[in-house]
Amino acid sequence: MSRNTCSDCGSEKLVERYEEGTIVCSECGLVADTIIETSGTPIYNNDDQTNKSNGGPPINNLKADYGLSTDIGTVSRDAYGSKLKSSTRHKMRRLRWINARTSKSEIRNLRSALRELKRFSSLLHLPQEAQATASLYYRKALKEKLIRGRSINSMVAAAVYLAAREHNFAIIIKDLEKTSGIDKKVIARCMRTYMMELKIKPKLNNAASMLPRLVSKLELTPETENIARKILHEARKGKLDVGKAPMTVAAAAIYLACLRTGERRTQQMVADVAETTPVTLRNRFRAISRALTIDVEVKRGAAASPVFFRPPIRIGKDFDL
16 A cells, blocks of 8 residues: 555545544545654765765754853863862852843743743644744734833733634634733734834635644544535535635535534534534535535434544454444
8 A cells, every 4th residue: 555545445445633643544434644743954975975964953943042152061060070179169150140131021032922822832733843833923913112111921922823723724813812811803913013114914814724623623424524524515616605704605515514424413513613603604614515415314303413424444354243
């Protein structure tokens, strides 16, 4: 089997889930591979050419000084291993104290901002590449003195959201509102500052990228996810998602797919996971069902109670439980 083919069912429909760091088969749900992030430049060693081997770790955008700072060691010995004099040790302690406390205001600002950026990224499971992009956006804003008059946390939250959209990571502004405790209107204003002053053009959110998040939280099977993707594809062709929030369109496709496969989920459950309201969800799936001529039978009462299906556990290739 090639790397682009599922080793279990032979399907070539592999989906990258950056939030989980895995590559999953959309047919059987098997985790085919993991996404490994690499950083830094390759090391070259060729006796016939100039030695280009690099020493030390690569430049890290997630550190205020790019990881290139020089610290005064705490060992009280010289280069020959001899003990330092008492006066010299006192002098070195004094220099370490001064070195730790004297830094530019820009470095102090970056230390605080990057600490918050790592906290947001950890709670949102943001990949390393998106974190580096968010750090780059914030550094540009700091250099252009756009942070003045605005809170550090709100500018960091806006940078994280723009970086997540740049890397097609399924995230909405309400996630950052919950994570940072900052009102989404404030984050939106900071986003406009980035876009207008730094000429950053964020990518449009794709409804299909929101599906793995909804499927995971609603505990749906790959069959339901595949049908939802087909519904989204048809809705995209008919331009039914133009001007609509991608998360609400994805939620509508998920709800219609659940009705098709029998994996019932209530409208309130789907709306809660999608961070929207049942009214908005109904408007979206009714518009899509009418345009695509999908028969919708919404069950009520006891018949609308959730039904959970589990895919069979495969042992080998020929045995199913």
